[in-house]
Amino acid sequence: MEAVIQTPHHESLCTPITSGHHVADVLIANIPLKQLIATELRRAGFQVIELTQVTPSTVHLPLDHWVEVGALCLLAREEPATCLYDASGDIVAWKGVDEPSQCLRKVVTEADCFRMRYPWEILQVNSAVIDALPGNDIKGSVSPLSEIDGILHLGEGSRILPGVVIEGNVSIGNNCRIGPNAYIRGNTSIGNDCIIGNAVEVKNSLIAHHTSVAHLSYVGDSVIGSHVNIGAGTILSNYRHDGKNHRSMIQGKLLDTGLAKLGAIIGDGVRTGANTVIYPGRKIGNARTTLPGAIVKNDMM
DSSP states (O other): OEEEEEOOSOGGGGTTTTTTSOGGGOEETTEEHHHHHHHHHHHTTOEEEOGGGOOTTEEEEETTEEEOHHHHHHHHTSOSSEEEEOTTSOEEEEESSSSGGGOSEEEEOOSOEEEOOSTHHHHHHHHHHHHTOOSOEEOSEEOTTSEEESOEEEOTTOEEOTTOEEESOEEEOSSOEEOSSOEEESSEEEOTTOEEEETOEEESOEEOTTOEEEESOEEESOEEOSSOEEOTTOEEOOBOTTOOOOEEEETTEEEEOSOSBOOOEEOTTOEEOTTOEEOTTOEEOTTOBOOTTOEEOSOBO
């Protein structure tokens, strides 16, 4: 069996996470997405090839599709010019032709499949991968005065300081400082060289490399890029008072995210002033800043 991982056509829909980046480089559980998918394919017995090497037996998988590899094995046994659809009718992958529009047959899978068209869907992939961590992998140091209730992957040179509580599965990269007295919960991923400081709560979020959330802040259901500084007391709120799903502005239209809880989507190099409050579901583009005490009601792109 052989497979090719193809670049998606509409990476811009994932801004600001893909502003200056490709979807391939987005970190999922601290592993670049393309590397993660390629590893899973190889474990299932696929040879991962380049687009110039495709044959009629090649399975084509767009990079922004997440699918159980068993469904791809099913497709690999089909005839060329076959499309694989999920239960909702979305095309997941195809075999033996350049584009899915050229397919002559289709098969449908009930496997867990979804697309990462929008930035909040990156959280869904990250959560699925973190939730499946097989066991503890601790290379850094953990204070005996901390509490770990879940599976922890901790990179070399990273320190869990006294008073830290971790509930759920968490992946933390290299050379991070966590705490003292921080609370991390849910399926959370924190990159290399990050600071999660005193009285900071992080819940079900993805934080990229070289980012600091150092003091008295709340980060809920959010995606934060690299080299970001979250100022003291910044709140990334994630819940509407009326309990309705959050909506997000994409290409001039408000889209229902399908999520009752969604925090902020923050690009690289952002700086927030102390005591900034960010409304749920808002996006802040690369290198933007807020003043102390700011209330971010609308996207800052």
